[in-house]
Amino acid sequence: MTEKQRALEIIGQARPNLEALSDAIWDHPEVGYHESFAADALCAFLEENGFQVERNLAGIPTAFSGSYGSGAPVIGLLGEFDALPGMSQKAGCFEKCAAADGGPGHGCGHNLLGVGSLAAALGVKAYLEAGHTGTVKFFGCPAEEGGSGKGFMARAGVFQGLDAAFSWHPGDLNSVSTESTMANYQICYRFHGVSSHAALSPELGRSALDALELMNVGVQFLREHVPGDTRIHYAITDTGGSAPGTVQSHAEAVYLLRAAQLPQVKALYERVNKIAQGAALMTETTVETEFIKACSNMVLNTELMKVMQRNLEQIPCDFFDEADADFARQVAASFTYKDPYFEDVAAQIEDPELREKILQDKDAPIHTVTMPLLRESQGFVSSDVGDVSWNCPVAQIGTATMPAGTPMHSWQAVAVGKSPLAHKGMLYASKVIAASAIDALEDPEILRRAKAEFVRRTGGKAYDSPIPAEVKPRIP
Numbered sequence: 084m085t086e087k088q089r090a091l092e093i094i095g096q097a098r099p100n101l102e103a104l105s106d107a108i109w110d111h112p113e114v115g116y117h118e119s120f121a122a123d124a125l126c127a128f129l130e131e132n133g134f135q136v137e138r139n140l141a142g143i144p145t146a147f148s149g150s151y152g153s154g155a156p157v158i159g160l161l162g163e164f165d166a167l168p169g170m171s172q173k174a175g176c177f178e179k180c181a182a183a184d185g186g187p188g189h190g191c192g193h194n195l196l197g198v199g200s201l202a203a204a205l206g207v208k209a210y211l212e213a214g215h216t217g218t219v220k221f222f223g224c225p226a227e228e229g230g231s232g233k234g235f236m237a238r239a240g241v242f243q244g245l246d247a248a249f250s251w252h253p254g255d256l257n258s259v260s261t262e263s264t265m266a267n268y269q270i271c272y273r274f275h276g277v278s279s280h281a282a283l284s285p286e287l288g289r290s291a292l293d294a295l296e297l298m299n300v301g302v303q304f305l306r307e308h309v310p311g312d313t314r315i316h317y318a319i320t321d322t323g324g325s326a327p328g329t330v331q332s333h334a335e336a337v338y339l340l341r342a343a344q345l346p347q348v349k350a351l352y353e354r355v356n357k358i359a360q361g362a363a364l365m366t367e368t369t370v371e372t373e374f375i376k377a378c379s380n381m382v383l384n385t386e387l388m389k390v391m392q393r394n395l396e397q398i399p400c401d402f403f404d405e406a407d408a409d410f411a412r413q414v415a416a417s418f419t420y421k422d423p424y425f426e427d428v429a430a431q432i433e434d435p436e437l438r439e440k441i442l443q444d445k446d447a448p449i450h451t452v453t454m455p456l457l458r459e460s461q462g463f464v465s466s467d468v469g470d471v472s473w474n475c476p477v478a479q480i481g482t483a484t485m486p487a488g489t490p491m492h493s494w495q496a497v498a499v500g501k502s503p504l505a506h507k508g509m510l511y512a513s514k515v516i517a518a519s520a521i522d523a524l525e526d527p528e529i530l531r532r533a534k535a536e537f538v539r540r541t542g543g544k545a546y547d548s549p550i551p552a553e554v555k556p557r558i559p
């Protein structure tokens with residue numbers, strides 16, 4: 084048995100504990116920067132397994148790392164564990180049914196994400212223990228959903244000194260991620276006016292809600308005059324109250340602005356600011372802006388993608404059984420549409436024969452095929468992994484932890500998070516990540532080429548955080 088096989092076997096042996104850990108995090112869903120249960124559980128696991136744990140990274144109580152080994156190269160493995168607000172759902176239930184009304188839930192599979200990367204660290208540690216030089220560092224990264232935890236960690240220099248980093252995301256497909264993500268800014272616009280009796284003395288009132296509505300209308304007109312790949316989203320987070328007979332003296336919206344690159348987001352931000360100021364001027368109110376967070380676009384790295392692809396193809400995905408397929412079919416019975424995603428992805432495969440072969444998996448209850456390495460493309464989502472990717476070469480995979488066609492951030496995604504299907508897909512991701520990290524430790528040429536590509540793609544510039552120095556993460 085090779086040292087790499089032995090490392091993967093160590094992950095397999097830890098399986099009951101890893102599954103229990105992932106389930107425990109699923110059972111205690113915590114939203115961004117509130118993840119004390121998950122952080123404690125993951126840190127305890129790291130300590131029990133001989134990792135040196137450092138907590139409170141970047142001054143964030145739920146950001147931490149666990150290191151093993153010494154010296155270069157240093158390989159980072161990224162883990163997340165935050166849940167989504169309002170997504171509570173009972174496990175294994177085939178209809179929408181909250182476990183706790185209005186509570187959070189793991190709709191993005193981050194209970195699996197954190198533990199999967201942690202398991203990979205366990206495998207890499209086993210390899211290093213066999214007498215190899217190098218360091219493996221697991222990063223516990225809070226608040227991926229809307230909090231840019233990694234962005235604040237990156238601003239504090241947490242990811243400096245890494246030679247490479249690997250991560251993954253739960254999903255319904257085994258593939259290496261070849262999509263870049265969008266850069267974004269998230270800003271809160273808070274209007275202040277004057278309250279007054281809306282019937283007796285309307286002339287004395289200055290409505291903050293009017294200002295907010297005018298701002299939103301202004302932004303709708305702006306949409307016609309921005310680049311096509313720009314995304315502008317907003318949520319009204321304060322309507323000013325529930326009494327129509329009172330002029331609303333306060334109102335607030337949170338805007339999320341996305342574009343392919345940071346300079347485009349910055350330009351968009353300046354235009355939205357002008358609209359907010361215009362709305363305030365029209366209504367004789369004032370507007371206050373609070374910069375919440377930002378994240379950088381993802382810098383891809385072909386060299387590391389190829390390493391992950393090789394391992395994804397070499398490690399067989401042959402562990403799903405008829406019970407998993409039955410479970411997947413029962414969940415899929417609630418889908419109101421035919422999965423558009425798989426065929427979209429398959430359509431990108433250039434070789435017609437390979438495309439045909441992959442398409443045979445189209446109607447499978449669980450996708451077990453391995454997608455070939457697709458051409459690079461620009462995705463529309465954002466991820467704070469982007470900020471890590473401006474610090475060192477990064478690559479990521481997705482593995483099937485959900486029935487084919489499961490939408491992310493859905494009750495179905497929460498419901499399957501503790502199933503054998505989810506556990507198996509998580510362990511598969513761990514093994515592919517560990518094998519890729521071991522390849523990078525074993526062959527210095529991989530890291531040399533990955534680094535050269537990183538320098539070429541980033542222009543050799545030092546990382547510049549998109550989050551202004553005075554902005555603090557929204558820690559409770």
Ligand SMILES: [Zn+2]
Binds near residue numbers: 190191228491492
């Ligand atoms: Zn998500």
Ligand SMILES: [Zn+2]
Binds near residue numbers: 191192193227252
């Ligand atoms: Zn996610």
